[in-house]
Amino acid sequence: MVSYRLARQHLVDAFARGRRTTEEICDAQPELRRVAHSCATPIAEPCPICEGDDLVAVTFAFGPGLPKHGRVLSDNAEMRKLRRRGRPATCYLIEVCRQCWWNHLRESYAVSG
Numbered sequence: 717m718v719s720y721r722l723a724r725q726h727l728v729d730a731f732a733r734g735r736r737t738t739e740e741i742c743d744a745q746p747e748l749r750r751v752a753h754s755c756a757t758p759i760a761e762p763c764p765i766c767e768g769d770d771l772v773a774v775t776f777a778f779g780p781g782l783p784k785h786g787r788v789l790s791d792n793a794e795m796r797k798l799r800r801r802g803r804p805a806t807c808y809l810i811e812v813c814r815q816c817w818w819n820h821l822r823e824s825y826a827v828s829g
């Protein structure tokens with residue numbers, strides 16, 4: 717598992733120091749916004765940007781045999797299905813704030829299948 721905590725913290729710090737604007741970092745694309753509303757799990761942390769309480773996690777899986785834009789894993793059943801495929805995949809967990817649309821890669825991990 718690869719954590720992107722440091723990169724995330726740098727960005728949050730840059731915002732706190734005024735070196736990044738919300739326009740630059742709260743830029744979730746329409747598809748990500750849609751998935752954040754339909755296939756997300758809550759994160760029990762405040763948003764690092766707006767401090768709102770609507771931070772969610774969205775997981776995309778990429779790999780051979782999966783759609784080019786990735787497959788959204790909305791629950792554990794989908795994760796089990798991915799593992800049963802017998803093919804490798806890489807999952808990317810993205811945190812998204814549904815209030816200000818801050819979004820950042822949180823972790824990635826391989827699924828051996």
Ligand SMILES: [Zn+2]
Nearest residue numbers: 763766813816
């Ligand atoms: Zn926010």
